[in-house]
Amino acid sequence: MLYLERILFVAYGARAAHGLDEAMNKTLNRVNIMIPKGKLMIGIRQDIHAKINQILSLNHPSAHETLLNLKRFVLNENSKSFELGIAARRLTELMIDNLLQELEFDLLRVSLYRKIGYLKDIGIAEWITSYMHVLRVFGNESAHHQDQACRRPAVISQSDLGLCLFCIERLLDFWLEYLQGHYP
Template sequence: MNILNTLSIETPHGYREFRLVHGDLAEEMADLVIFSAHAGSGRPLGTALYALEYRHGSLELENAGLVLSLSGHSPFRLAPEPGFHDSPAGIYALNPRPGSPFKRLLMVRLPGARHFASEDAAVDAYRRAVQGTFAAVAALEFIGERYPTIALPVLGGARHFPKVEAVTTLLEAALSWLRISRHCLRIHFVVYEQAELDAWNSAMDQALGRTFAGDGDYSAASAELRSRLTDQIDALLAEESETGLRDLLHDLKAAMARPENELSIQHFGVLGRLTAEAMAARLCRDLGLTPGSNAFGNIERLEKSGSIAAWINSYLHSLRILGNESVHLTERDQRTPRTLAAGDLIVILSNLARVLDFYRLWQAQRTQGETKDAE
């Protein structure tokens, strides 16, 4: 699995994450896999369905249970036209075969875009189908099923639905579910075709209104900070043993190696947010405090402990806030400024540099203290 794009949010139930990934849906290690298939007569067909059955055996579609209808008199019906009234469009639950890497499957039977009267009608139908899909997931959680990780392809992606509208719809529904679900921790949208990666990645950036580094006034400062951060990360990787932090440091280093015109400011905001959360949780543990699932709460615990300088806590809070700015899909036009800009990238990078400097100092002092205690 290769992560193409990420989006992270803080919720009342803890930190949640959305990822656009390059991979094979049939090989995803997810609790719940959602895939789409056509809604015509006869046995459902679809690329994802074929891949799942090829790797894991027959899904016994004849035993699929309808969770939510997308036709007839359903409030989620895709279109009012008579031709859709008796359509098998809907969300169906399937049990995977023993030994499969997932607990449950949901099949979304969705007509292709060409079956609707206009592009607007197709987009509206797609929105209803995606909303219905997460309504079905909510119904399953309500009866006690737990799916910490959900994986799905970009539903209907091969059926000519407009990419930006499709990604926007998927993001809105996914974020809504991540905010309210007590048990879902992350959602992976999986793209398989290599030729489609750039288009879907770009569509996600466009849907989020993401901006990219390229302002000449900040280019030199950005390059210098990224070089400094790369050196810091290399030094930390030589010392750090905690797997989660090491993975995060590798992600940061990979992001900084991209060309300047491909540096998404919001993506760095997300990485900064993840760093702040990981550092706050680690520092809480070092101080004998029990970290919670909420980054804000953990930073507040550090502040109350009196062991961390106030300005370090302010850097952590700043990274948390800037990272949260990646998720305002509907509110952006109501704010001034509307989105993060090149100057904000400098703030993110400089805060990251100071937090990593502090972390190395903190670990060095702890090591010295442990050595003295041993003597």
């Protein structure tokens, strides 16, 4: 069975690209929240950058595109919440597929929620999987239309993006240790 992997929208010129970006954000009810600033957030973003570089140095080819995109959004002070959310979810998907590769069944048709649940079968701690769920939810929030009128709060905040960065940092730390063989 064939699966759609990517849709590319092409706009000729900055004005057309900006108009396309605005139309998509309006249609998907995306909010324009920027990554939080301050010494703590700068330190976390630098730590994420260093961990991504360490994982890339392990020559994990399937991770390159996902990690480079995540690094780009984490390092850019002007990244928007939906960009970070989608990149964080892709990181989560990549990590989980790597962690579950030893299982002997087809994971292509399994939801990310269920895949996270399978991690307990291979001994991954519940607090680690809870960070994955946080990033899954942020990714869903970023990628899908949300009815903001029915929720409290209606949209995510800069504080939520700070939590997203903390989760990314911790999961990268865990995955790096896993890839280096620190866990049996």
